[in-house]
Amino acid sequence: MPLILDGKAAAAAIRERLQQEVQMLAGQGHRPPHLAAILVGNDGASETYVFAKKKACDAAGFFSSVIRLPEEISEEALLAEIHSINHNPDIDGLIVQLPLPAHISEQAVMDAITPEKDVDGFHDRNIGKLAKGNPDFIPATPLGILLLLQHYGIDPEGKHCVVLGRSNIVGRPLSILLSLPGKNGNATVTLCHSKTQNLYRHTKNADILIAALGRPRFVGADMVKPGVVMVDVGITRVDAPELKSGYRLHGDVDFEAVSPLCEAITPVPGGVGPMTIAGLLMNTMKARRLQLQLQSHIA
Numbered sequence: 650m651p652l653i654l655d656g657k658a659a660a661a662a663i664r665e666r667l668q669q670e671v672q673m674l675a676g677q678g679h680r681p682p683h684l685a686a687i688l689v690g691n692d693g694a695s696e697t698y699v700f701a702k703k704k705a706c707d708a709a710g711f712f713s714s715v716i717r718l719p720e721e722i723s724e725e726a727l728l729a730e731i732h733s734i735n736h737n738p739d740i741d742g743l744i745v746q747l748p749l750p751a752h753i754s755e756q757a758v759m760d761a762i763t764p765e766k767d768v769d770g771f772h773d774r775n776i777g778k779l780a781k782g783n784p785d786f787i788p789a790t791p792l793g794i795l796l797l798l799q800h801y802g803i804d805p806e807g808k809h810c811v812v813l814g815r816s817n818i819v820g821r822p823l824s825i826l827l828s829l830p831g832k833n834g835n836a837t838v839t840l841c842h843s844k845t846q847n848l849y850r851h852t853k854n855a856d857i858l859i860a861a862l863g864r865p866r867f868v869g870a871d872m873v874k875p876g877v878v879m880v881d882v883g884i885t886r887v888d889a890p891e892l893k894s895g896y897r898l899h900g901d902v903d904f905e906a907v908s909p910l911c912e913a914i915t916p917v918p919g920g921v922g923p924m925t926i927a928g929l930l931m932n933t934m935k936a937r938r939l940q941l942q943l944q945s946h947i948a
């Protein structure tokens with residue numbers, strides 16, 4: 650039986666530590682961290698994600714605000730909203746839920762968030778610092794994955810980590826982090842994508858295999874070596890009319906077929922998802938500490 654890497658349990662442990670930090674801040678006369686989330690339009694999945702983030706903030710004792718904006722808002726008006734939050738001393742962290750409507754440039758939006766409040770870690774400055782091994786904010790999903798491995802005492806050092814998917818929010822930053830010197834790094838990393846030839850040759854050699862493709866049940870038993878640590882990032886809604894919700898969530902891994910071969914594996918749901926939110930909370934706490942440092946320098 651593989652070890653199930655339970656993201657809910659690991660995230661609860663992180664939330665507990667953050668609650669203690671909130672109490673410490675209160676003891677020093679400081680308010681809790683405050684996360685603001687901008688939600689544009691009425692996309693069902695985006696609403697679910699933002700609600701889950703707000704709920705996690707409440708559970709950790711953080712303040713949170715959701716700013717709902719209409720689908721047809723102009724890019725200019727959205728950027729003005731971001732600038733106003735950038736200058737609001739009562740808010741420490743800001744996220745803009747993706748995807749955005751097609752008429753708005755995601756890059757322009759990411760670059761408009763001040764790097765000190767960019768708790769998603771998508772600003773060019775934060776990505777650059779990460780690539781140089783000196784990150785301020787690590788994007789929440791890669792951070793959550795590293796924290797999950799750490800929670801279960803799985804050290805990537807010296808291992809061959811194969812990452813499937815090279816997106817800016819998951820695969821690429823994760824591949825960089827795993828290859829950096831130091832804690833949670835020191836791995837030998839192979840980064841695969843849709844143009845990779847003979848994918849099996851790489852996946853079969855992975856000690857730690859991370860699937861971030863968005864292709865339900867793509868990774869089958871014939872793609873992994875026995876004893877692998879399997880991290881499934883994928884979340885795809887697949888129609889299931891028999892269910893009240895009308896859909897089922899599928900990971901990128903065929904769990905039934907692959908799990909008997911694994912030393913450890915993440916479930917979907919309940920694996921990387923809760924850890925992404927835990928990563929976001931960690932970053933928001935970091936942003937709060939940064940704000941306090943800045944204030945003490947000004948005072």
Ligand code: NAP
Nearest residue numbers: 790814815816819842843861862863882883884921922925
């Ligand atoms: P994305 O931006 O669509 O990137 C997908 C990556 O997979 C691309 O690099 C693509 O290669 C690669 N790919 C697609 N088909 C492939 C194939 N047949 N063989 C090899 N590589 C292939 O996706 P993403 O934003 O990284 O998200 C990936 C999945 O993770 C999605 O299901 C998403 O919902 C999920 N996700 C989950 C969480 C969480 O908290 N659990 C957070 C973020 C994302 P190219 O670059 O060559 O096109």
